[in-house]
Amino acid sequence: MGKEHNTVQYIQTAAGERLAVIPEAEYQRMVEALEDRQDIKATRKIMARLKDGTEELIPTEFVNRLIDGENAIKVWREFRGMSADDLAEKVGISVNDLSAIETGDGDGSFGSIKKIAAALRISVDDLA
The missing domain is CATH 1.10.260.40 (lambda repressor-like DNA-binding domains)
Structure with missing residues (x-):
C-alpha cells in the first residue's frame, strides 16, 4: 500500500464523534475493494447452488x-x-x-x- 495511508486526518465533531478523513482516491479504492468482496461472496453462493443443484445455468x-x-x-x-x-x-x-x-x-x-x-x-x- 502506498504513502496515501499516512495522510489520514482525524477531526472531531461538535457532538464528540471522531472522524477519519482520507484522500478520495483511497476512499474509492476501499469502495471498490468492498464491492469486489461482495461480488465474490455472491459468486460463491451461486457456485454452491449450482453444485447442490438448486441453481442451473441456462444457455x-x-x-x-x-x-x-x-x-x-x-x-x-x-x-x-x-x-x-x-x-x-x-x-x-x-x-x-x-x-x-x-x-x-x-x-x-x-x-x-x-x-x-x-x-x-x-x-x-x-x-x-
Missing part, C-alpha cells in the same frame, strides 16, 4: 427465446431435451392438448400447468 439461446416471447413451455421443454410426446405422457395430457397450449390455441387448466412445471423442474412462475 443464452434459450434465455433469448424466452425474452422474445416464445412460448415458455416449449422453450423449457426443448431445453430439457424432451419431445412433446415425452412431456405430454409425463403430465398425463394428450399431445394435442400440449400442442394447443404451446401454440396459444389453448390455455390448459391450472392443474395441467402445475404438472407441466413440475415435469420441467421449474416453478409455475417460470411459465408466466
Whole structure:
C-alpha cells in the first residue's frame, strides 16, 4: 500500500464523534475493494447452488427465446431435451392438448400447468 495511508486526518465533531478523513482516491479504492468482496461472496453462493443443484445455468439461446416471447413451455421443454410426446405422457395430457397450449390455441387448466412445471423442474412462475 502506498504513502496515501499516512495522510489520514482525524477531526472531531461538535457532538464528540471522531472522524477519519482520507484522500478520495483511497476512499474509492476501499469502495471498490468492498464491492469486489461482495461480488465474490455472491459468486460463491451461486457456485454452491449450482453444485447442490438448486441453481442451473441456462444457455443464452434459450434465455433469448424466452425474452422474445416464445412460448415458455416449449422453450423449457426443448431445453430439457424432451419431445412433446415425452412431456405430454409425463403430465398425463394428450399431445394435442400440449400442442394447443404451446401454440396459444389453448390455455390448459391450472392443474395441467402445475404438472407441466413440475415435469420441467421449474416453478409455475417460470411459465408466466
